[in-house]
Amino acid sequence: MSKELIRLADCCMAFDGEVVLNNINLYINDSEFLTLLGPSGCGKTTTLRIIGGFQKPTSGDVLFDGVRINDVPPHKRQVNTVFQRYALFPHLDVYDNIAFGLRLKKLPESETASRVRDMLALVGMKGFEERKIDSLSGGQMQRIAIARALVNRPKVLLLDEPLGALDLRLRKDMQNELKRIQQQMGITFIYVTHDQEEALTMSDTIVVMDHGRIQQIGKPEDIYNEPKNAFVADFIGESNILDGVMRADRLVEFLGRRFPCVDFGFDKDEPVDVVIRPEDIDIVAADSGHLCGSVTSVTFKGVHYDIIVDFHGFKWLIQTTDYHPVGANIGIRLEPEDIHIMKKSEYSGMFGDYSSYSAEYDEIGDAEADAAGEESENEE
């Protein structure tokens, strides 16, 4: 097992009395790829800035290799950052941007030159040495920002939504490339994103945050398969979340029916949240299912169909590769491992209900996110 490198202990952060980070406890191992995942404004950047040394926590400790570094200024930390908007130096060309950190360390110019060249090769930007920053595309600036940070061979690289401004295709390529660089150089990455898919594909460990609190820490599979509460279940992938009651260990009741499940350790008759992933549900003939309902909407998604099924007033999202027309009566079967039980939390009842689902639902959500993105850009 690799050793612990960074630890945040009871870190709180408040701006003008407004609490932005609430009791963050987190450790990061050497050579780990850790992702901070959460919606806009949940405190991801603030957490990263505390690790980078740009912000001091209002209370709590930041430890590096076991040493408290709360009061160590950024330039003395063995940490480099790829900023949310790159922050490349416009008055310097590509070469001088990358060489910036090495020159401060007074490295011989010949070694600087060879390291800069290696970095340009690593990020696939050979031959761009003399280009002006102005003349680069978003993806190219992105690579230069990564090269500028990595050339210093930091122990830890902090990346704040580095792929946020790129189109989908380029984004996938860069995800693979970043993962490759991280494994090749054996550097600890602390990566911020609000894209759950990105987090799932790249990370060793995911930290899910909301409202300045850590909701769950775990491996991507664990976070996906065993979300701790309704927020995590909804934020990571799609989920149907229902009210249920634990009748006994491995036996849960919901929609007026008892189902065997794999979860235990709850009180008898404890109210719980039941999570059922849309892709886990098996569709069968109407008369041979555990539950029976009628299809109210169908959306083609490429690989599968999203269908909404009404079970006596409760609407579920089901993903299936077979086409079922609107109005069709279908039955479903739920195996014990398809059902995941969570303790009730402050998020119970807020997520996982598809009663108001419509095909435009996603688009409205995206439009809102875009508007928010533009606002923050204007502020800069």
Place this chain on the structure above:
Amino acid sequence: MKKTSSVFTVVIFAFLYVPMIVLAVASFNTGTDISVFKSFTLNNYRELLRDNVLLPLLLNSVIVAVISSLFATVLGTAAALGIHSMGGRMRRMTMALTNIPLTNPEIVTGISLALVFVFVGQVMKIKSVMGFVTLLIAHITFNLPYVILSVLPKLRQMDDHLSEAAMDLGCTPSQAFFKVVLPEIMPGVISGALMAFTMSLDDFVISYFVYGPGFVTLPVEIYNYTKKPLQPKIYALFTFMFIIILLAMIIMNILQARDSRRGSRSLRRRSTNA
């Protein structure tokens, strides 16, 4: 419609530039009568170069302009950095305080500065306070807002994370300023300095109230000259000063043009990314 507006433009430019052209032409005229051009000569310039009253005064003006604009540039840039880092309400208040001296009538500024100097002189028991130092302080004072106002927009355009990025890569805070922030706001600093220099070089009103007999600047002295018939070498002097200021303005414009081209390019890039 189009025709009238272009005629209008010509008239306006005529009003603006004809006086300068008349003066420049007169400075190359052999005759003393400004209304007839006799023949071309450089005599007036030769005489100006031999003049041992006007030239030292011009030197005085240049000295005050250089020193005061340097001070104002350093202080004004520091002030702009401070204002930029302030929160909303404090910033608005400071900006108002910066703008008031610009719109304040010069004569009021001049008299109030003179009063302050006299008061301080009395308190410190200095016989004649007015001199080089008071003149310099006055010039620095009225130059400051010009520098602040030309540096602030540059700071606002700059990515706030640049100096953090520099520190992240190993700069101390002061290294980050000199290596990254200063180069970035340099066009603003230079145009502020040039503006301060030209304002100081030709200032008459404020200087008139705070100069002392030991140190006179050219505009103040020229005011005394205008009471007598003007000598042709004065035309030469004016033309010369006009050219200096014109050069400063041209440099400033070139800097700004180059800068706004860069700005619009990065804006365009941003919008295509979004």
